[in-house]
Amino acid sequence: MVRKPITSRHGEAAAAVNAGDMAAAEERERKGLWSPEEDERLYTHITRCGVSTWSSVIGLRRSGKSCRLRWMNYLRPDLKKEPITDREAETIISLQKLLGNRWSVIAAKMPGRTDNEIKNYWNSRIRKRQTAAAAVAESRAKTEPPALAAGDEPCADAAAVEATAAAPSSPPPIAARLPVFACQLLDGGAVAATQSSPTATEQLVNGAGSSESEASAGGNGGGGEDYSYSGGGVDGDMVRHLLALDDLDLLIDVPGLLDSWECELYYPEDSSSSMSN
Template identity: 50%
Template sequence: MARKPIHAGVGDEGEANKERKGLWSPEEDERLFTQITYHGVSTWSSVAQLAGKILNFELVTDFWLRRSGKSCRLRWMNYLRPDLKKEPISKREEETIISLQRSLGNRWSAIAARMPGRTDNEIKNYWNSRIRKRRNAAGNKASRDGDSSTEPAPAEEDPTDAAPAPIPSRFPVFGCQLLDGAGGGISFAGSGSGESIQSTITQQNASDESEAEASGGGQSNMLHFLSFFDQDYYPADLLVDVPGAMDAWEII
């Protein structure tokens, strides 16, 4: 199987109607994240189409995310989802994986379902790269020693015990700026773990609701602007206008 090694850019006119493959660029991540955060998922194929660039109150459809729905789903599930744990798998989790694999077999999605914040892909990769190897090594050693047992070897030192969990280098770092129509607003920046983003938005939402109630309790006409941008790639003053952004509050 041949996979293109390069970042799949966005807005590449030469490849205008081709479906993109390969690594996701931060810009694509931003669009997908924003799309799903605002509008949720009806079907994954529609997510890919709707995640166009939103600019100056217009949906610029020639910047559609040219990804398959399948690819969007995979990216969201394995990487962008806010509830994902970003720290390395701990010793305790490794024991859980071993135990669940023993009872469930290679049903990685079933195993992942029992491990909040972990994805099937992550668990599968972990199993294939470390545990299976360790078991094989233990098996080989046992056979050399005349012992046919293939029980997993006890885990060696756990790197996660020693060092604080690093943020994966490839994970996009999002910033967010929220402004109201009167020019006031808040902004924050953080890693794309999503938790910080979500909690901040939720807090703002709560205060927003109370403000709305205080001013009559009806639908506020106040304009809100919300943007997620990758601080490594975009200038901090990039601002994306989101028509109907108030709807997004209902999602979170």
């Protein structure tokens, strides 16, 4: 949604009561929505000079932080413009459950999506749904006490309840701390868009001696997202080992590892073909 630029919010331009103060504020630093001209200027600057120094965008009375934010959240050419799909929403729920509110990390796992976008989506939709679902669950709990067997863990996350209800054919439950990935983080299944140089984590894991071919990178058009899945036998032992180490960051940073492992769990007879749809 494109809105007309305004100056009546977020700053001294709006606070300045007379024209002189307004002009002075404008001279200092602009705030509020970006105009198409500013966008164009920033875009030209970044494409020409790169993103080395945000504060050096000539002719823009914007802070470096503001420029960076605008580029990251709106102007970047690799951003997806279409709405977040149900599949992506599932991914967000899963990753949020796994990582908490580390939106930048979650965004890094979802090419074309920004942390701000994901955060907004979560705050405006998912969290609300969770709250509502939790309220329903609470009212149910009051009327009908749960009959949990010893060792059973009540589902603490209302989203998981909702996701389960929304997807009757979803895979069997696994440990509550694990994400309910829909077999793939990306739309389109077997994607091999990977970073050109391996992360330290990748090097570490690859160097550990297993699944090197599965987790190895292909080429990447940039942006740093580290996705890969080439199909077939990801080493579940590695995943279990990482879980034992309680290093979820490490686990989730390995391209294609976790989701393909879950596919093994869910679709043991056909884990490779299930990755594509």
